[in-house]
Amino acid sequence: MQVRRRYTLPLPGASPLALGGRTLVMGVVNVTPDSFSDGGRWQDSGRAADHALDLEAAGADLLDVGGESTRPGAEAVPAAEELRRVVPVLKRLVGQIRVPVSVDTCKAEVARAALDNGAVMVNDVSGLRHDPALAGVAAEAGAALVVMHSRGRSRDMYRDACYRAVAAEVARELRASIAAAVEGGVERSRVLIDPGLGFAKRAGQSYDALAGLGRLAALDRPILVGPSRKSFLAGRADRGPADRDWGTAAAVTAAILEGAHIVRVHRVREMRQVAEVADRCRAAHEAREGGRLADTGTAAGSQVPAFVESPRSV
Numbered sequence: 315m316q317v318r319r320r321y322t323l324p325l326p327g328a329s330p331l332a333l334g335g336r337t338l339v340m341g342v343v344n345v346t347p348d349s350f351s352d353g354g355r356w357q358d359s360g361r362a363a364d365h366a367l368d369l370e371a372a373g374a375d376l377l378d379v380g381g382e383s384t385r386p387g388a389e390a391v392p393a394a395e396e397l398r399r400v401v402p403v404l405k406r407l408v409g410q411i412r413v414p415v416s417v418d419t420c421k422a423e424v425a426r427a428a429l430d431n432g433a434v435m436v437n438d439v440s441g442l443r444h445d446p447a448l449a450g451v452a453a454e455a456g457a458a459l460v461v462m463h464s465r466g467r468s469r470d471m472y473r474d475a476c477y478r479a480v481a482a483e484v485a486r487e488l489r490a491s492i493a494a495a496v497e498g499g500v501e502r503s504r505v506l507i508d509p510g511l512g513f514a515k516r517a518g519q520s521y522d523a524l525a526g527l528g529r530l531a532a533l534d535r536p537i538l539v540g541p542s543r544k545s546f547l548a549g550r551a552d553r554g555p556a557d558r559d560w561g562t563a564a565a566v567t568a569a570i571l572e573g574a575h576i577v578r579v580h581r582v583r584e585m586r587q588v589a590e591v592a593d594r595c596r597a598a599h600e601a602r603e604g605g606r607l608a609d610t611g612t613a614a615g616s617q618v619p620a621f622v623e624s625p626r627s628v
């Protein structure tokens with residue numbers, strides 16, 4: 315098991331997020347016709363907003379709203395179309411949603427509109443490679459910024475999937491993304507990192523990135539991991555996306571034991587239960603190791619969750 319540091323993530327106009335005690339669950343809201351798992355289901359802005367509220371009620375700690383599919387082979391979506399998909403959903407959520415909302419985009423223009431309409435975090439799957447101006451937009455708003463590891467573009471996702479040592483190369487490239495964020499004006503304390511499971515990584519390489527998550531601790535930033543329903547979980551039976559939730563549960567558990575602070579998932583209620591059990595495993599390990607695996611980070615105060623035994627439990 316790997317160390318998981320504690321962080322306090324500042325958010326504009328909202329309470330800061332405490333990271334590293336309990337794992338936070340980020341619910342996915344894809345307002346796209348073609349995402350690999352749920353494409354087309356939430357295209358209507360009213361249905362997408364209802365879905366976001368359902369995920370909040372199911373226990374999501376934060377939500378990630380996106381208007382561009384990043385599945386392998388997907389063509390880029392023009393900014394105008396991405397804005398048309400995402401902004402009406404965000405507008406509907408203002409005043410209704412209580413958890414922080416992130417926008418999943420690589421485009422500065424879309425990020426700006428989303429931040430103007432209630433989003434407080436930008437999730438850039440390109441790690442600032444596609445539109446470096448995005449850093450300035452996040453900085454100006456004081457937003458949190460997720461820089462995810464990937465290479466190339468969605469349409470030729472696997473062309474650059476060649477690694478000698480996946481975890482080390484992902485860490486090195488994420489270090490460059492953090493530097494680009496800071497150079498663009500984003501405070502380091504607002505940056506999160508993500509190894510980008512399934513992005514420019516074949517199945518075995520995604521497992522290598524997951525198993526090597528501990529290497530990212532050296533970058534001293536909170537870690538977000540998004541294994542949900544991805545093709546590396548298809549297994550020998552070649553299961554389809556909707557059939558990968560048990561595999562997602564296993565990957566979420568592995569990610570938490572390897573040091574993830576936030577997991578990005580489609581099935582919030584179920585994965586919240588998974589995260590709670592994995593957190594208890596962490597806490598038991600930490601107690602046994604006498605604090606070796608506990609906080610070595612920057613935020614003060616104990617955030618290890620207090621576990622209340624149910625009187626009904628056998």
Ligand code: PMM
Pocket residue numbers: 342344349350351352380384385418437438439460462508510511538539540541542578
């Ligand atoms: N995966 C998808 C989209 N956005 N963002 C982050 N930070 N990490 C991920 O792993 C990730 C992402 C893949 O598509 P989906 O929205 O259908 O899950």
